[in-house]
Amino acid sequence: MTTSDTMAADASGLRVAVLVSRYHVEITSALETGARTAFAEAGGDPGHLEIFDCPGAFELAGLASVALETGRFHAVVCLGCVIRGETSHDAWINSAVANELAALSSRHGRPAAFGVITCNDVSQAKARSGGVRGNKGIEAMQAAIGAVRVGAAIRQGQDGVVS
Numbered sequence: 001m002t003t004s005d006t007m008a009a010d011a012s013g014l015r016v017a018v019l020v021s022r023y024h025v026e027i028t029s030a031l032e033t034g035a036r037t038a039f040a041e042a043g044g045d046p047g048h049l050e051i052f053d054c055p056g057a058f059e060l061a062g063l064a065s066v067a068l069e070t071g072r073f074h075a076v077v078c079l080g081c082v083i084r085g086e087t088s089h090d091a092w093i094n095s096a097v098a099n100e101l102a103a104l105s106s107r108h109g110r111p112a113a114f115g116v117i118t119c120n121d122v123s124q125a126k127a128r129s130g131g132v133r134g135n136k137g138i139e140a141m142q143a144a145i146g147a148v149r150v151g152a153a154i155r156q157g158q159d160g161v162v163s
Helices: 025-041 059-070 089-108 122-127 136-155
Strands: 016-021 049-054 075-083 112-119 129-131
Touching: 016 025, 016 059, 016 136, 025 049, 025 075, 025 112, 025 122, 025 129, 025 136, 049 059, 059 075, 059 089, 059 112, 075 089, 075 122, 075 136, 089 112, 112 122, 112 136, 122 129
Parallel strands: 016 049, 016 075, 075 112
Antiparallel strands: none
């Protein structure tokens, strides 16, 4: 059994777009803060981190496509919050966004990270946006940085394998 050693948390030289849904702004602002912090702690240049406001979580996928199509970014981090309501509306949004971000990552060969909190109520959202359950903004940024580095290693023919 071997494991890859290519997933360095090194954001130096990376350009990342962060798309932030402004629905549930108290939650998504905390996610944005987490993503900014994770980028800086990984050695990223704050001038290479571009933040874009999005109307809601559903729009994240379409705008992530626009960002990736520009070729300006190594990765896109999508941040949002969808809280369950009285109907199945939340499930439709969550599924559509998650599936499209995965498809975009495959199609463009660059990560479109899913940093969307999908929960039952505001207290769960707060717990996942800097509370007792961590910060999904941090996790999404770390995932994007790691995926960029692994992709680069694969493209460069590095085996990155350690016994």
